Amino acid sequence: MTARARSRLAWVVVACAAVLSSCASQQGGSLAAPGSASPRTRVLGSGPRVLLAQVLLPPGARFTLPTSVCQEVFVYVRHGAAELDGGRVLLPGRAVRFGLEGAAVGNGSSRDTELYLVVSRSVARRFGPDATLDMQLAPSDPACGESAGAAALSELGAQPFVHAGGELRVSLLLDGPGQGTRHASLTRLDASATAGVPLHEHEESAEVIFIEQGEGRMRVGDQLVAVRPGTFVYIPPHTPHSFSPSGNSPLQAVQVYAPGGPEQRFRVTAPAPTGSDPAQAGVGAEPTPGAGSAPGSGASAGTWQVPTEGADGAAGPVGAPGAGS
Missing domain, CATH: 2.60.120.10 (Jelly Rolls)
Structure with a gap:
């Protein structure tokens, strides 16, 4: 396959800013009692292997999503506090990978909680175009390989x-x-x-x-x-x-x-350059x-670089002004 043909496979979505209150949203994934608050979800974008969504949990709301050997679910807390089954609370910046027991998160606080939801698929069971969140079923196929273990959290206090x-x-x-x-x-x-x-x-x-x-x-x-x-x-x-x-x-x-x-x-x-401060080695x-x-x-x-004006290989604007979408 040529590079030109491969580039046609790129999925590019320009969405509105990530504020659910100002964008259309869908209801779903709630196991809350009748009359209680329900979560609101919005798909931010998707491709064959990954769907990214935003979830807004009002106080008292609960969100669930199935997992399977073919479908892995991550939740990242952006604002507020999220509560896992068992009472463990995740504050902003923490993330969790759910196991085969399924994804479940609630908001036991008095303020709204905002989450990012990442749903990833095995290459054997990809998402189709215009994918949506399926709150009831997760694909299953022996070709997807082994399942992940029990839920695991991002490291607390880990430095970048x-x-x-x-x-x-x-x-x-x-x-x-x-x-x-x-x-x-x-x-x-x-x-x-x-x-x-x-x-x-x-x-x-x-x-x-x-x-x-x-x-x-x-x-x-x-x-x-x-x-x-x-x-x-x-x-x-x-x-x-x-x-x-x-x-x-x-x-x-x-x-x-x-x-x-x-x-x-x-x-x-x-390794640190010769003559550099040993205290800065690797930093x-x-x-x-x-x-x-x-x-x-x-x-x-690929590696990150910082453009320097006039330097060879500096990362300047790509393409003519106004190009892109």
């Missing part, structure tokens, strides 16, 4: 990995080595207003980027995409892609790899290409 001279901070929330994920990984990216990503691709994994803050342009195959808060980008495997920042505001984004693997490169830091360094054995951790995985 720092790269690109402090311009990029990566929080690995849910992945295979840490939480035993099977079909995807979940990462948060916080970057400066000038941090860009050179052209690269992932051999085995699709990538999802959802922009919360910041703007710029992404090249996805042959497409040029203007990204801003609320932009959802789905990048299939083997699709070259890059990011050039506008320089106007820092970047905050949610990143999903399906299957996981490429995110492991962020755990690897280059702010870019991942070392080729280090590690996880899929996507090789030289094709």
